Amino acid sequence: MLEIKNLTFAYRGTKDVISDLSLEFKEGGVYGLLGKNGTGKSTLLYLIMGLLKPRMGEVMMDGKNTFERHPDTLSQMFIVPEEYEMPNTTLDKYVEALRPFYPNFDEQVLNDCLEVFEMPTNMNLKDLSMGQKKKVYISLALSIRSKVLLMDEPTNGLDIPAKSQFRKALARGMNDEQIIIISTHQVRDVEMIIDHVTMINDNQVLMNEALDPETPVNLEELFLKKIGAL
Amino acid sequence: MNTSNIKNFAKYDLTINKVFYRNMIIMSLCIAVGISALGFMGRYMLYSSATAMGPVMPYDYAHFRNPQVTMVFLSIFIGMLPCIFAGCTFHNLRKKQGRIMELTLPTSNKEKYIWHIIVSVGFGFLLTLASVLVADLFNYLLHICVFGNEYTYSMTAKMFDILSINIPEAELAQQATKFPIYSLLSSMRLLIITSSIMGTCAYIYGNSVKYHYNIIITYGIMLGASIILAIGISVIFGAAHVNVEGDKIKGMSTDEIGMMNDLTILFYCLAAAFATIAGICVWRSYKRYCNAQITTATNK
Numbered sequence: 001m002l003e004i005k006n007l008t009f010a011y012r013g014t015k016d017v018i019s020d021l022s023l024e025f026k027e028g029g030v031y032g033l034l035g036k037n038g039t040g041k042s043t044l045l046y047l048i049m050g051l052l053k054p055r056m057g058e059v060m061m062d063g064k065n066t067f068e069r070h071p072d073t074l075s076q077m078f079i080v081p082e083e084y085e086m087p088n089t090t091l092d093k094y095v096e097a098l099r100p101f102y103p104n105f106d107e108q109v110l111n112d113c114l115e116v117f118e119m120p121t122n123m124n125l126k127d128l129s130m131g132q133k134k135k136v137y138i139s140l141a142l143s144i145r146s147k148v149l150l151m152d153e154p155t156n157g158l159d160i161p162a163k164s165q166f167r168k169a170l171a172r173g174m175n176d177e178q179i180i181i182i183s184t185h186q187v188r189d190v191e192m193i194i195d196h197v198t199m200i201n202d203n204q205v206l207m208n209e210a211l212d213p214e215t216p217v218n219l220e221e222l223f224l225k226k227i228g229a230l
Numbered sequence: 231m232n233t234s235n236i237k238n239f240a241k242y243d244l245t246i247n248k249v250f251y252r253n254m255i256i257m258s259l260c261i262a263v264g265i266s267a268l269g270f271m272g273r274y275m276l277y278s279s280a281t282a283m284g285p286v287m288p289y290d291y292a293h294f295r296n297p298q299v300t301m302v303f304l305s306i307f308i309g310m311l312p313c314i315f316a317g318c319t320f321h322n323l324r325k326k327q328g329r330i331m332e333l334t335l336p337t338s339n340k341e342k343y344i345w346h347i348i349v350s351v352g353f354g355f356l357l358t359l360a361s362v363l364v365a366d367l368f369n370y371l372l373h374i375c376v377f378g379n380e381y382t383y384s385m386t387a388k389m390f391d392i393l394s395i396n397i398p399e400a401e402l403a404q405q406a407t408k409f410p411i412y413s414l415l416s417s418m419r420l421l422i423i424t425s426s427i428m429g430t431c432a433y434i435y436g437n438s439v440k441y442h443y444n445i446i447i448t449y450g451i452m453l454g455a456s457i458i459l460a461i462g463i464s465v466i467f468g469a470a471h472v473n474v475e476g477d478k479i480k481g482m483s484t485d486e487i488g489m490m491n492d493l494t495i496l497f498y499c500l501a502a503a504f505a506t507i508a509g510i511c512v513w514r515s516y517k518r519y520c521n522a523q524i525t526t527a528t529n530k
Contacts (some may be wrong), residue, residue, distance in 0.1 A: 044518045051333055051524040069520075071235070075336035080315035085327045097245040101336040193309040 001026055002048065002148055007057035009040075010046055016104070017043050019203040020057070028176045029210075032194035033183040034223055039200050040182040042082065045150045047189050049079045050180070061148060075102055076147040080154055086125035086133050094125060095140070102144045110143035116169040117162070130157045136141055138166065142173030149174075151182045155189040163189050187219040201227050235341045242335065243322070243345060246320035250321065255357060258311060265307060266369045266385075269300030274376060297369060301385050304365060308358055308389075315354025316433035317445035319346045324441045329524050339520045346519075347512075351430060362386055407489050417497035424504040431511035438515035441529050459491065467496065 002025040005182060010016045017040040025031055035041050046052045048059050050066035059066045064073045080164055087094060099105050114121055128136065134157050140165040141149055142193075153165050176182055182190050197219065199206040206226040244251065273296075322332040332342070366386045405411045405452065436448030471489055473480040 011525065046524050049330075049334055050329060053523055069333065071337065071338050073335040074334055077334070079330065079334060081327065081330050084330065085325065085326060088249045089245055093245055097242040101242075188460065 001062065002130050003060045004044075004048070005060065006056050007044075007047060007054050007059065009043060009052060009054045013226050016055075016203060018047070018054075019202075021205065022057075022060055023198065023205070023208060025148075025179045025181060027179055030170075030174070030180045030182065030189050030194045030198045031196045031198055032185055032187075032219070033181055033186075033198050033200070034219065035185070035200040036227070037185060039202070042152050042202065044200075045079060045152050045181065045183055048148075049077060049150060050074075051079075052091060077150070078102075078144050078146040078148070079150040080137055080141045080152065082152040084133070084158060086128065086136070088124070088126040090122055090124050092122050098140070098144075102146065104145040107144055109145065110139055113139035113142050113169040113173050116172060117165050131159060133164060133174075134158060135162065135165070138169060139173075142169060145175065145178070147178060149178055149180045151180070153184055153186070154182060155184065167193050182221065187223060190217045192215070197222075199223055199226055231340055231344075234338050236345050239337045239345050240348075241336070242249055243349070247322070247332075253314070253448070254318075256317070258357050258361040259364055260427050262304065262307060263368050265303045266300060266365035269297055269303065270369055270372045273297065274300070297385055300369065301389050302386065304362055305389060306363060312354045312357045312430055313353070313449075314445060315350045315357070317448060318377045319350040319434045319437045319515075320441060320522075323522060323529070326524060326530075328380055329522065330336070333522055333524070343516050343519050346350075347434070350434065354467035362389075364454045365401070409487060410494060411490075412486045413494045414497070417501065420501040421504070423498045424501040428504040428508040428511070429507040430517075435511035435515045435518075438518040439528060463496070467492070 004021055006022040007018055007021040008016055009018045019045070033044065033104050043052065047054055048066060050059070050069045053067050061073050061077065064070055066073060066077070093108070095105075095110070111121055114136070116135065117139060119135050119139070121130065123136075125133070134154070138151075138154060141151070145150065155166055158166060166189070170180075182194060184190055194211065196210045198208045208221075269406060322328045335342070363386060366384055369385060431444065432452055433448050436444045436451075468490065471485075
C-alpha cells in the first residue's frame with residue numbers, strides 16, 4: 001500500500017505547492033490524478049517517487065519512507081516522467097542494462113506492448129521521434145511490472161491512434177497487484193481506464209473516490225463543477 | 231554493500247553513457263597528442279631556421295631534442311585532467327531527466343557513489359597516464375623520423391625524474407649533518423601527495439553541490455583559497471623568522487636549521503589539514519548525493 005501522510009512541500013522561495021495532503025493508494029487500482037496546470041500533480045508524483053524531500057510529512061510504500069530510496073522500495077516503483085531522454089543505444093542493450101534492477105521484468109509484456117504500439121522490437125533509441133520514445137518508454141514501464149507505476153502526462157505527444165494504443169497497452173500490461181497513478185490534465189484520454197479519481201486544486205483535494213463502473217461519468221464536466229467553473 | 235550491484239550499476243552507466251566516455255577518451259588523447267605535435271613542430275621550425283643560418287649561427291642539435299616546453303604543457307595537462315574528471319563525477323545528474331533515472335534506479339546510494347568515484351578518480355587517473363604515454367610515443371616517433379634514433383628520450387621518464395627529488399644519496403647524507411633535510415624532503419613529498427588528493431576531492435565535492443559549471447566555479451574558489459593561503463603562510467612564516475631589535479626589523483633570521491625545522495612542521499601540518507579537508511569533501515559529497523533531489527536551489 002502507498003500512503004501519503006500530511007505531506008507539505010514548497011519549492012525554495014515559493015508558497016506551498018502541496019499542503020498537509022493525506023492520501024492512500026491500494027493495490028489493483030488505476031488512479032487518475034487530475035488538476036489544472038500548476039496545481040502540483042507532477043510535484044506529487046516526484047514526492048511519491050522520493051525525488052523531492054517534503055518539508056513535512058512522508059510518503060510510505062509498504063512501511064518504508066520513499067525519500068530514503070531503499071533499493072528494495074525502488075525496485076517496486078517506476079515513473080514515466082513527462083519529459084525524458086533516451087540513451088544513445090539499442091533497446092536490447094538498454095533492457096539488458098535495466099533488467100538486473102527489476103526482478104519482475106517480463107520481456108513478453110514488453111514485446112506485447114511494442115506490438116500494440118506498432119513499434120519494432122529492436123531499434124536505436126536516440127533515432128526515435130518524441131512520440132516513438134514515449135511509446136517505448138511506456139512499454140518498458142509496463143514490462144517492469146513494478147508494484148507502483150506513476151505516469152506523468154503519458155498521452156502528451158501521442159497522436160490520436162497512439163492514445164488508443166496507449167489504452168490497449170495499459171490494459172494488456174497492467175496487473176491486479178499494481179498501483180497505477182496517472183497524472184494528466186487531458187481527462188478524456190484516461191477516463192475509460194481509471195477506476196479511481198483524485199482531483200486536486202489550490203492545495204485541496206476536491207475529490208478522492210472510486211468510480212462506479214456501472215455509471216459512466218464525464219470527468220471533464222465533473223472536474224469543472226468541482227472547481228466551480230461550471 | 232553488494233559488489234554485484236556495483237557491477238550492475240557499472241554496466242548500466244557504461245551502456246547509457248558510452249558516447250560520453252568515448253568522447254572523454256578521444257578528447258584526452260587528442261589534447262595530449264596535440265601538445266606533443268605542436269611542441270615538436272615548434273622545435274622543428276627553430277631547428278630549420280637555425281640550420282638554414284648555418285655558419286652564421288651554429289647550433290647544437292641537442293637544443294632541439296629538449297622538449298622542455300612540451301613537458302611544461304603536459305604537466306599542466308596532468309594536473310588539469312584528473313580535476314576535470316573529478317568534476318564530472320555526477321555527470322548523470324546534469325539534466326533533470328538524468329536525475330530521475332539515476333536517483334530512482336534500485337541500487338543503494340553507497341554502491342552508486344562508489345562506482346562514480348571509481349570512474350572519475352580511477353579511470354580519470356589511468357586515462358591521464360595513458361594519454362601522456364601516447365603523447366610521449368608520438369613525440370618519440372616524430373623524433374626518430376626527423377632526427378634519428380640518437381637524439382630521443384622519454385618525456386614521461388624525464389617528467390617523473392624532475393618530480394622525484396633527484397639528489398645523490400652521498401650528497402643528501404652530507405647535507406643531513408648540517409640540516410634536517412630528510413624530514414624536510416618527507417614532509418614535501420607528503421604535502422604534494424595530500425594537496426593533489428585534496429584538489430581532486432574538492433572537485434568531487436563541487437560537482438555534488440552544482441551539476442553545471444561546477445569545474446569553473448571550483449577552480450575559481452581553489453585559486454582564491456590558494457592565493458590567500460600562500461600569502462598567509464608567507465606573512466606568518468616570514469614574521470616568525472624576522473630579527474627585531476627594539477622597534478626595528480634587522481633582517482631575516484640566520485638560524486637556518488630552525489627555519490628548516492619550522493618549515494618541516496609547517497609542511498606536515500598543511501599535509502594533515504589537506505588530508506582532513508579531502509576526507510570532509512568526500513564525506514560531504516556522499517551526503518549530498520544521498521539527499522539529491524530532482525530540483526534544488528542550485529540545480530534546476
